[in-house]
Each structure stands twice: as structure tokens, then as C-alpha cells.
Amino acid sequence: MTGHASGGRPTSYFIRTFGCQMNMHDTEHLEGVLEDSGCILAVDITQADVVIFNTCMVRKSAEDKAWGQIRATASRNQSAVIAVCGCMAERYGVEIMSRCPGVNLVFGLDSFDRLADLLERCDGRLCDLGSIDDASIDRLPSKRSSPSAAWIPVSHGCDRFCSYCIVPLVRGRERSRPFDEITEEVRRLADDGVLEVTLLGQNVNSYGRELDGASFAGLLEAVANQPGIRRVKFETSHPGDLSDSILRVMSETAEVCEYLHIPVQSGSNSILEAMGRGYDRDYYLQRVERARELMPGVVVSTDIMVGFPGETDDDFENTMDLVRAVGFDAAFMFIYSRREGTAAAAMENEVSQSVLKERFEALSRLQSRLTGSSLSNLVGSTVELLVECEARSGEYVVGRTRGNQVVLLPAEDAPLHSLVEASVTSAGGHAARGRVDKVIREPGRSTW
Ligand code: SAH
Ligand code: SF4
Ligand code: F3S
Secondary structure (H helix, E strand, O other): OOOEOOEOOOOEEEEEEOOOHHHHHHHHHHHHHHHHOOOEEOOOHHHOOEEEEEEOOOOHHHHHHHHHHHHHHHHHOOOOEEEEEEHHHHHHOOHHHHHOOOOOEEEOHHHHHHHHHHHHHOOOOEEEOOOHHHOOHHHOOOOOOOOOEEEEEOEEOOOOOOOOOOHHHHHOOOEEOOHHHHHHHHHHHHHOOOOEEEEEOOOHHHOOOOOOOOOHHHHHHHHHOOOOOOEEEEEOOOHHHOOHHHHHHHHHOOOEOOEEEOOOEOOOHHHHHHHOOOOOHHHHHHHHHHHHHHOOOOEEEEEEEEOOOOOOHHHHHHHHHHHHHHOOOEEEEEEOOOOOOOHHHHOOOOOOHHHHHHHHHHHHHHHHHHHHHHHHOOOOOEEEEEEEEEOOOOOEEEEEOOOOOEEEEEHHHOOOOOEEEEEEEEEEOOEEEEEEEEEEEOOOOOOO
């Protein structure tokens, strides 16, 4: 080992990533930049010259987890350079070093291209945070985690400012990437053998608002039309920007997957208003209905929060009622977490811990039943799956349907990262199980 907290060029790295897909994709750029400079991935965190924490602070629990791991690593691995980037770095900056003296480098998205230099110069403690709005991270090299599937940011930041949410404060205002830059990237990926792209943005549907003549519907169509691309997914949709033209492109374009992730957050009009979501319950229900009208069988998932300040039993019942009415195929559920600096942080009537817990458990029980019945409906059908990774039990691999549902397959029949056709044989918990009928495409070949 040559690199360490007192300077020198690091030769091996390890990155811990927290948070959303955007953060995971940023990590792919970090890996690309480091490997281009000759640094290699360490076998584990204790062997690395440089350990980077790419952090999240959307909820207090995510932040606490990151602080805990940063502190533990700084005290265990004192010869390594400990670096922190991501949303906590953007928010706290140099304060991270006073709160955790073992940290040697805090850097921002804008510094990714200088990372190798920063690590070399970092002979103690350094904070390098530029303007996040100018970051040109998208053009940096990246080390993709899959040869068959890729994430592509289409916009950065968010202009919605939901009252509970820290994201606009850490990721900045919404900026759309140039249309041609995105389609060109997709074309190159397809040439490389990528079959599935997931377009990423905090609110993808508003893509292009500040560009001349570009819209998300147009982008979706252009991306789907790149030769070789078989599946296009996108996240996250804001119900307020999910236009009929987007739904129409989805229904008319074979490559665009029949999958919509549309966070509802609450089923109560007064809570939706206090959250500043910009729609009411009826509007949301009408969007789902329209999507199902145009795409029968579309898989619909959502994010729901319980315990927003002032949430009454009635408000919560309205959420339960909406969940039953829609019958979501899947949902990510969260307990409200107060984030300093957001509008909601100043709101009164926080819900007590015991009530929060009860509501969260009731909602989780309801959604488990709904998720289970959605998976049961797959049994007996034939599905197209992209094999993502090994399952926890090594005998199985994780396959994803076009609707983003998980079907476990016997590992010996389904090569990693291949596209297969499978029959779904059973369902239970959060996954279905299936049998491979044929391998449609092995990974890494760009011609058919
Ligand atoms: N841009 C996306 C993702 C935002 S973060 C979107 O708008 O949906 C992902 C989810 O975390 C949100 O949908 C919300 O349900 C949840 N979340 C955000 N801030 C939160 C907070 N302060 N407490 C609890 N959950 C939160
Ligand atoms: Fe946060 Fe709302 Fe923006 Fe999503 S749309 S990132 S919840 S402010
Ligand atoms: Fe977390 Fe930042 Fe994503 S706060 S959810 S990593 S945008």
C-alpha cells in the first residue's frame, strides 16, 4: 500500500454507497475515474488505501447509518484516506470533518473529475466542494455494474420542493441534460450490448422543461428507438407531470416497459396539500386509471409516507383506502423523518412514535397482501426476464420482469445478465419463482 492519509497516490479503493439509484450511478462514475487513474478495487474495505462514502440523507436513518460506518472505518483503518461525498457532503461540507475528525477529504459532485488529484494532494484534510449546478459528471468515464443494463440520468436536481424533502437542498435545482447527449449515450451503450436502460431523475416527467422543444415523451420515444435497446424503464414519475402524451408513448412503443413508479405519499387531501405535492387524491386516482386504460396490466408501484406532521387517524385511513383502491403491485413505505432546513421541519403536531409504528405496521401488512396477490397473478404466465444478480441463496439468480417484479430462477439455467424467457411456477413473499424456457440473449453481444 502506498496511499494513505498523509498523501501519495492511492493504489486501491473501496466505495460504500447509500441512497437512491442516482447515487449508485454516481458511484459508477467514481469507479470509472479511479480506475482510469490506475487505482483498483480492493478485495474488502480493510485492504483499501482510500475508502469513499457516497452518502444519502433523505431520512435520518440513512444519515445515522453513514455516520456510524464512517466513524467505525476511520477508527479501524487509520492508514487509509477516508473520503466523503454525496448528499451529506453537499449539505454539511467541511462540518463533516469537525464532526468526524478521521475524515481526510470531503468532495462534491463537481470535484469528481479531479478526484485522483485530490486524493494525491490530500495530505491531511481537504474540502473541495464546487457548485453542484455546474457539475458535468455525466461526461466522466464510468464502470458499469452490468453489461446488459444501464442507468442514464436525464435530469439532475428537483424543483418540486415537497415540504418534507431534503433532495432539492442537496441536489440543487432541476437541470435537464441535452437531448442529443442522452440519445448518443444510449446509442453507445446499445453498441456495447446493453439491452435495458433506466432513465433516472428525481422527477423524470418534467424533463426538458427548460430546454427548447424537448419533452420527456419525445425523449422516451427517441431512446426506445435506438437499435438494440429492448427495454426502457424510468424513475421517478411525479403524478403532477405524468402527462397523457407520456402514457401514450408508453403504450405505443414496444420497448418501453409496462411499469410505472408513481409516488403518492398520502391518500389524504389535507396532508397532500401540507406536503406541497401539487395534486389531490382524485387526480392521482385518475392518473392511475388513465394509465391502466391505455396499458391494461401495467405494473404500478409507489412510495408512501406515514406520520407526516398533523396526520390524523382519518388521514391515515384515507391512505389505507387509496392503497386498497389502487391495489399497488409494490410499494416502498417510509416513516416521516424530520429534515432540518425543509418547510415541514417547522410544522407542529408531530405524530407520536407509538402511533407511527402502529400505522406503519398496518400499512405494511396491507401492502404485503397486495404485493403477494400481484405476484400470484404471474403464476402460470410466461415472462421475459433480465437476470440481474445472484440471489441471497447462491442456488438462485434474480430475474426482473418488464414490470420490475422479481422472479427467482435456478442459477444453473440462467446466465448472469442474460435475457431469458421463463414460466412462473410459484409465488410467495416478495418474489415469484420460475423455470427458464429459453435464453433469448447471452450478455455482451451487440449483434443478434
Ligand atoms: N424524487 C423521488 C424520490 C425522492 S426520495 C420522488 O419524488 O419520489 C424517495 C422517497 O423517500 C420519497 O418518495 C418519499 O416517500 C421518501 N421521503 C422523502 N423525504 C422523506 C422524509 N423526510 N421522511 C420520510 N420519507 C421521505
Ligand atoms: Fe423530493 Fe418531491 Fe423532488 Fe421527489 S419531487 S425529490 S419528494 S422534492
Ligand atoms: Fe438520498 Fe441524495 Fe438520493 S438524499 S435519496 S442519495 S438524492
